[in-house]
Amino acid sequence: MAELSPMMKQYFEIKEQYKDTILFFRLGDFYEMFFDDAILVSKELELTLTGRDCGQDERAPMCGVPYHACETYLARLIAKGYKVAICEQMEDPAKAKGLVKRDIIRVVTPGTVIESSMLDDAKNNYIGSIFLRGGEAGVCFADVSTGVCHVTQLTEGDLDGGIIGELCRFAPSELLFNSEILKHKQVTGYVKDHMACSVELLDETDYEPKAAEERMRGQFGPGYEHTAGVRKNSPAFYSLSALLAYLAGTQKRGIERLKTVDVYSGSQYMQLSPVTRANLELTETMRGREKKGTLLWVLDKTQTAMGKRLVRGWIEQPLLDPEAINERLDGVEELYKKNVLRADLRDALSHVFDVERLMTRVIYGSATPRELLSLASTCARLPDLLALLAGCESNALRGVQAGIDPLQDIRALIEAAVDEEAPSTLKDGGVIRPGYDPEVDELRDIMHGGKGYLTDLEAKLREETGIPKLKIGYNRVFGYYIEISRAVTTPVPEHFVRKQTLANAERYITDELKQLENKILGASERLIVLERELFDGLLSQVSAELVRIQATAAALAKLDVLAGFAEAAVKNSYVRPAVDGGDELVITEGRHPVVEQMGKGLFVPNDTVLDCDENRMLIITGPNMAGKSTYMRQNALICLMAQIGSFVPAKAARVGVVDSIFTRVGASDDLSAGKSTFMVEMTEVAEILKSATAKSLVVLDEIGRGTSTFDGMSIARAVVEHIAAKSGRLACKTLFATHYHELTDLENAIDGVKNYNIAVKKRGDDITFLRRIVRGPADDSYGIEVAKLAGLPDEIIARAKEVLRVLENSTTTPNPVMQLGFDNYERFEEEKAPPALMERLRALDVETLTPLEALNTLYEIKQQLS
Ligand code: ADP
Numbered sequence: 001m002a003e004l005s006p007m008m009k010q011y012f013e014i015k016e017q018y019k020d021t022i023l024f025f026r027l028g029d030f031y032e033m034f035f036d037d038a039i040l041v042s043k044e045l046e047l048t049l050t051g052r053d054c055g056q057d058e059r060a061p062m063c064g065v066p067y068h069a070c071e072t073y074l075a076r077l078i079a080k081g082y083k084v085a086i087c088e089q090m091e092d093p094a095k096a097k098g099l100v101k102r103d104i105i106r107v108v109t110p111g112t113v114i115e116s117s118m119l120d121d122a123k124n125n126y127i128g129s130i131f132l133r134g135g136e137a138g139v140c141f142a143d144v145s146t147g148v149c150h151v152t153q154l155t156e157g158d159l160d161g162g163i164i165g166e167l168c169r170f171a172p173s174e175l176l177f178n179s180e181i182l183k184h185k186q187v188t189g190y191v192k193d194h195m196a197c198s199v200e201l202l203d204e205t206d207y208e209p210k211a212a213e214e215r216m217r218g219q220f221g222p223g224y225e226h227t228a229g230v231r232k233n234s235p236a237f238y239s240l241s242a243l244l245a246y247l248a249g250t251q252k253r254g255i256e257r258l259k260t261v262d263v264y265s266g267s268q269y270m271q272l273s274p275v276t277r278a279n280l281e282l283t284e285t286m287r288g289r290e291k292k293g294t295l296l297w298v299l300d301k302t303q304t305a306m307g308k309r310l311v312r313g314w315i316e317q318p319l320l321d322p323e324a325i326n327e328r329l330d331g332v333e334e335l336y337k338k339n340v341l342r343a344d345l346r347d348a349l350s351h352v353f354d355v356e357r358l359m360t361r362v363i364y365g366s367a368t369p370r371e372l373l374s375l376a377s378t379c380a381r382l383p384d385l386l387a388l389l390a391g392c393e394s395n396a397l398r399g400v401q402a403g404i405d406p407l408q409d410i411r412a413l414i415e416a417a418v419d420e421e422a423p424s425t426l427k428d429g430g431v432i433r434p435g436y437d438p439e440v441d442e443l444r445d446i447m448h449g450g451k452g453y454l455t456d457l458e459a460k461l462r463e464e465t466g467i468p469k470l471k472i473g474y475n476r477v478f479g480y481y482i483e484i485s486r487a488v489t490t491p492v493p494e495h496f497v498r499k500q501t502l503a504n505a506e507r508y509i510t511d512e513l514k515q516l517e518n519k520i521l522g523a524s525e526r527l528i529v530l531e532r533e534l535f536d537g538l539l540s541q542v543s544a545e546l547v548r549i550q551a552t553a554a555a556l557a558k559l560d561v562l563a564g565f566a567e568a569a570v571k572n573s574y575v576r577p578a579v580d581g582g583d584e585l586v587i588t589e590g591r592h593p594v595v596e597q598m599g600k601g602l603f604v605p606n607d608t609v610l611d612c613d614e615n616r617m618l619i620i621t622g623p624n625m626a627g628k629s630t631y632m633r634q635n636a637l638i639c640l641m642a643q644i645g646s647f648v649p650a651k652a653a654r655v656g657v658v659d660s661i662f663t664r665v666g667a668s669d670d671l672s673a674g675k676s677t678f679m680v681e682m683t684e685v686a687e688i689l690k691s692a693t694a695k696s697l698v699v700l701d702e703i704g705r706g707t708s709t710f711d712g713m714s715i716a717r718a719v720v721e722h723i724a725a726k727s728g729r730l731a732c733k734t735l736f737a738t739h740y741h742e743l744t745d746l747e748n749a750i751d752g753v754k755n756y757n758i759a760v761k762k763r764g765d766d767i768t769f770l771r772r773i774v775r776g777p778a779d780d781s782y783g784i785e786v787a788k789l790a791g792l793p794d795e796i797i798a799r800a801k802e803v804l805r806v807l808e809n810s811t812t813t814p815n816p817v818m819q820l821g822f823d824n825y826e827r828f829e830e831e832k833a834p835p836a837l838m839e840r841l842r843a844l845d846v847e848t849l850t851p852l853e854a855l856n857t858l859y860e861i862k863q864q865l866s
Contacts, residue, residue, distance in 0.1 A: 005055035006099050008034075014087055014104060021085040021107055022077060028093065030064040031086070038063045044080060045073055074108060075118040081198045083109045083250075107250035110198050111174025114145045114254070114360050121354060122300075122308035124148065128172035129243035130163060131207065131235050132180035137163055138235030140243055140261075141170040146309070146356035147257045147550060151229070152264050153236045160186040161273075161691065162266065167195060168274040169316050175199045176246055178207060178238075194274065202242055209233060212241035219244055219258065229263035236263070254364040259547060270318040270643055271660035273691070275684055279663040280636060281594065282315050295637060298593045299646060301567040303346055305354040306553055307560025314561060318643035320657050325579045328562065328645025331396025333576055335566035336647065341388060342566055348385045349560050353378045355553040363543045365536060369422035369431045372414050372538065375549075379411035382552070389559075396562060403555030405548045417538050429528045431535055440534070443527040446519050453516055454480070466490055472513070480517045481507040565646045572597070574647035577638070582656035583612040585639055585697070585733060589651035592634035593641065596649060604771035605651070608635050610733045612694065615754055617724045617734040619743055620773070622758035623782035624851070625789075627771045628737040629665060631758065632699045635735060636661050639697055658697040658733070662688040665701040681705075685719060689730075698723060698734040705739070708848045713740045724750050739851060744777035765797075783851050792858055793865075800858070803846065837864050 004012070011034060015023050022041060024031035033041050034052070042049040042063040051059030065073040077084055086108065090101040111127025119125055124143040131138040137159055142149040150170070154162040164187060167175075175197055181188060182201075191199060213232065220228040230236045240261070247255045278286055285293045291300075300311050319325050335342045353374040361367040362375075382404060389401040419433040432440045446453060458472045461482065467490050471483045478499055484492060485505050496508040542549075568574065572593070589605035596603035604627075609615045620628050638648045642655040664684045685703055692698055703719060704712030716738060723730045724746070731752070736743075747755045757778035759770040767785040784804065788797050844857065 002056050005053065008054040008060065010099060010102060014085075014102065018085040018104060018107065021083040023085050023087055024065075024070065024074075025087045026067060026089050026102065027064070029067055031067055031070055032062055032064040034060045034062050041077070044082075045076055071115055071117055075113075075115070078108060078110050078113060078118060081110065083107055083198075104252075106252055109174055109250060111172060112144050112247065112250055114357070114364055114366070116354075116357060119145055119357070121305040123312065124170075124309050126170045126172040127174045127176070127243065127246075128167065128170060129176040129239045129246070130181065131178050131239035131242060132159075132184065133178075133235055133238070135159060136235045138237065138239030139163065139166050140236065140239045141166075141172055142243060142247075142258055144247065144251070144254070144257060145360050146306075147259065147360060147546075148262065148356075149240075149258050149260070150262045150264055151236050151240055152266060153234060154266065158691070160184050161687075163187050164190050164274060165266075165271060167191070168277060169269075169272075171195070171197075173197050176202055176242060178202055178242070179204065190274075200246070202246070206242050206245055207238050211245070212238060215241045215244045215248070219255070220261070228261040230261065254360065257360055257363050257546075259550065268320060270320060270640070270658065271691070272316075272318075273660075273662065273687065275687075276661055276663045277316075279665050280633060280640065280661070282640075283312055293594060293598060295593060295641070298572070298597055299565065299568050299641070301564035301571070302560045303349040303564075304352045304556065304560050306352075306356050306557035307349070307564060310557040311561045311564060314644045315640075318640050319645070320643070320659060322579050322581050322657055325643055325645050325657070327394075327396050328565075329576055329579065329647075330394040331400075331562040332565045332569065332645060332647060334392060334394040334397055335563050336569050336576075339570070341392075342563055342570075344388050345385065345559065345563050346567065348381050348388065349556065349563065351377070351381050352556055352560075355549060355556070359543075359546060359549055359553070362539050363546065365539055367539060368424050369418050369426065369535065370424045372418055372542070373420065373422060375542070376411045376414035376418070379407040379414075382406045383408070385556075385559075397559070400555045400559045400562075403551050403558075405552045407545075407549065407552060410542060410545055410549070413541060414538070417534065426532055426535060427528070429524070429531050431531045437530070437534055440527065440530055443519075443523045443530065446523045447527065453520070457513065457516060465493060467492075473507075478507065478509075479521075480513050481509055482513065483507050562645075569647035572649060574649050575652060577642040577648045577650075577653040577655045579642050579655050579657065582654075583733070584654050584656045585610040585635065585658075586654045587635065587638055587648075587650050588653070590634055590638055590653065591649040592630050593637055593649045595630055595634070606631055606634075606771075606773045608773075610635070610697075610735070611656075612731060612733060614752055616726075616731060616752035617720065617736055617750075618754050618756050619720070619746065619777075620735065620737040620756045620758065621739070621741060621744060621778035622737075623760060623767070623769075623778070623780075624739075624786050624855075626758035626760060626769055628758055629701055631773055632701060632735040632737060633663075633665075636663065636697060636699050657695075659693055659695040660691070661697045661699070662692050663699040663701070664688060664703055665699070682715075685715075689719070689722065692723075692730055692732055694730060694732050696730075696732045698730075698732055700734065700736045702737055702739060705850050705852065709740075709850065712850070713742060716740055717743055717746070720746055720753070721750065724753050726750075726752060741777065747777075783855070787855055787858060790855075790859075793862060796858055796862060807846070833865065837861060 011025055022033060022037045024033065038049060038061040041047060047063045049061055049063050052062040054060040074084055085104050086106050087102050088105045090103050093100045111125065113119060113125065125145055126141040126143050128141045137154040139154060140149060140151040175191065177199065179201060216224040216228065216237065225231055228240065230240055244255065281294045283294055283296045284290060291297045296312055296315055299315065300308060302308050302311055355375060355378055358367060358371050358375055361371060383406050386401060386404055386406060389397060392398055392401060417433055417436050419431060422431045434441055454472050458470065462468055462470050467484055467488050469485055469488060472480060473483050474480050481499055482496065483505050492508065495510055497510065498506060499509050500507040585608060587608040590608055591603050591605050610618065620631065622628055638650060638653060639655055639658055640661060641648045642653065643657055664681065681703060688698060704716035720736060720743060722728060723732065723734050725731065744755045746753045755777045756773050756775060759772045759774050760782060761768045761770055762785065765785060765788060767782055767789065784797060784800050787800065
């Protein structure tokens with residue numbers, strides 16, 4: 001077999017070390033891919049597959065992307081879950097002797113992208129690392145693009161549930177595990193079914209204790225146990241050090257970005273299961289997975305990308321400590337009351353750039369001149385912002401003020417160095433401000449005013465030689481020359497070197513002229529290199545100030561969120577909740593924060609009294625569409641809003657912090673995962689019963705409806721009894737909506753259970769929803785009236801009533817419907833109902849139908865008839 005060409009050998013040597021990546025191999029102005037990578041990428045990105053001689057008989061399959069436009073191709077591959085290793089030319093091909101040196105400068109993976117075009121401004125992009133050992137887990141999540149890193153340890157209780165909880169809170173785009181994870185099927189199943197992230201199983205060697213310690217020391221100093229807050233050899237230690245190793249292996253540059261670590265404990269935050277997060281539509285809607293229609297959509301009135309990410313983070317993790325919550329609320333209240341201050345602050349913030357992500361690019365050395373100018377212009381806003389904050393009284397705002405460093409030195413540094421008109425790339429120069437560097441100025445002078453240098457030299461030479469007719473000229477072949485007419489008889493100085501003899505003149509060059517020529521001709525090249533050097537130097541200088549800039553960015557983000565909450569409170573007429581460590585959830589005229597914004601009509605406010613005593617469980621009845629779900633969710637959301645430090649949609653509210661909110665509501669079917677509706681419902685109920693505590697808030701919407709009436713009712717009742725029993729483990733605040741009227745009897749059986757219903761007004765066959773919650777059970781289910789409202793045809797409504805009457809009057813017959821003659825169906829016969837339809841009606845087992853199924857069936861029948 002023929003030998004591979006030297007370049008292909010180089011390719012294979014590099015590829016060998018990065019087998020699981022797509023290798024972008026820089027060749028001149030392109031990144032080329034070869035062999036399998038080329039075949040794969042040409043398919044994935046619809047690129048033309050070509051070939052290249054590689055020394056063998058057959059040409060190597062090849063495809064490529066232009067290097068200056070590689071970002072879009074890269075983004076598409078990363079989005080598809082691939083990793084891409086970028087292999088650069090490490091020397092100028094024009095100057096290289098033999099094969100150009102090449103090396104991997106970075107491996108781009110979903111969790112390590114820093115390019116703004118591949119990131120969502122409003123979301124953190126986390127890479128997670130989870131280390132499991134002996135029933136404990138170290139868990140950390142870092143966002144390389146902003147430099148944040150959160151670490152915790154899970155040591156007790158339901159380990160799998162805990163890990164899943166953290167995963168859904170941070171929603172990482174890439175995950176690293178040790179092999180122990182393979183024993184945790186619940187976690188692997190969850191990741192596979194519910195998370196769109198790429199997963200890497202690391203080797204045991206990646207957790208080698210000595211190397212791990214070295215890495216931690218290298219990153220956080222010898223006192224890392226103190227600076228990073230992670231104990232040596234603990235699970236958290238290994239999860240964090242493995243993450244650092246992975247970043248070092250893929251990034252080469254920029255890992256110093258992770259300077260600080262936030263060590264948190266699960267008990268700091270409200271526990272929210274994945275189901276509850278989805279049900280409450282905190283950050284995305286259940287149907288379209290959109291922001292519009294979520295709590296985030298209502299509360300996000302931030303002005304900066306940093307604020308947008310933070311408000312999302314706050315919503316994802318409500319606090320438990322009343323003191324911390326009240327500190328935030330104090331800040332919001334101050335801004336709520338001071339309208340002018342709020343407006344001024346928000347205006348100033350609207351000019352603040354995404355400093356967090358900008359700093360990452362500064363550290364990676366990939367920030368553009370324009371981006372540095374954005375940093376300077378953000379710094380320029382800081383003195384004003386600080387002046388605005390000077391009179392603030394709340395601790396939250398004082399903390400913000402203390403966190404903001406005016407950064408005027410950095411602003412001055414950038415403004416002195418970078419031309420305010422600088423282009424967005426470095427490739428054509430024009431970046432460094434005149435006056436910053438004498439050599440840059442000189443080179444520019446030479447380029448633009450080269451003629452001036454020449455005339456000066458000409459004048460000088462004329463004087464020196466005493467030849468007034470001496471001229472400096474230029475041609476392509478010889479470059480610059482000194483021309484002296486043959487008519488001149490004065491002797492030419494010795495250092496003049498004759499270059500060309502013409503009929504009536506001689507042409508010479510001198511060293512001085514040659515130097516000037518080099519300067520003029522090389523100036524633009526040299527200038528670009530010099531500007532790059534100076535700019536890189538500037539980036540390093542700014543990088544060195546990371547800690548101050550990062551702290552300022554964090555303070556600005558917090559200010560933005562607090563001001564945003566205040567703005568939402570004013571715009572949406574919210575009130576400050578009284579938050580304490582007690583048990584009460586007492587709301588006067590509460591509203592659903594999202595429905596009231598989305599709804600067309602006026603939203604009807606409602607009161608709530610829940611506690612762990614006399615009003616532990618509210619059983620809520622009322623017809624479909626009355627507003628039961630809305631009411632229950634609004635209470636859960638008000639509680640959650642209070643615990644993130646926001647004002648709430650109500651006239652008044654007292655919120656005793658809850659440690660978790662659990663919800664079981666109808667619509668989250670998991671049929672794609674092969675579970676029936678009923679199975680899903682029961683799994684979720686089981687989860688609630690297992691995980692809730694006496695400090696939790698539980699919302700159950702119509703449990704038991706996925707099975708037959710009697711089964712369903714029995715299960716629902718048993719669940720209610722279990723949760724509500726005062727002597728039981730839970731006895732926690734619970735909202736329970738049901739269509740089983742029978743359950744309203746429980747008010748008399750268990751103290752602490754209270755019946756409520758959502759009032760409707762009935763006039764004849766018509767009902768009007770009043771949307772008011774009132775004490776007592778609903779007097780009727782109004783199913784038929786609701787069906788009428790939904791537009792079922794009159795004859796079906798009439799027949800349904802007949803059936804209902806028979807059912808209601810029967811006390812003995814096991815299946816009264818069977819006693820019903822079918823004479824009454826003649827109407828349909830006359831109208832020539834299709835026999836199949838008749839058959840279906842006959843086969844219906846009305847007793848086992850749930851009201852919803854009955855409705856659906858009626859609906860289908862109607863459709864078939866029309
Ligand atoms: P249920 O759970 O009783 O079937 P929903 O809570 O789904 O009813 O409410 C049905 C519709 O009524 C919702 O789409 C909502 O727009 C509207 N709604 C509910 N509560 C109110 C209210 N308090 N004020 C105004 N509209 C409401």
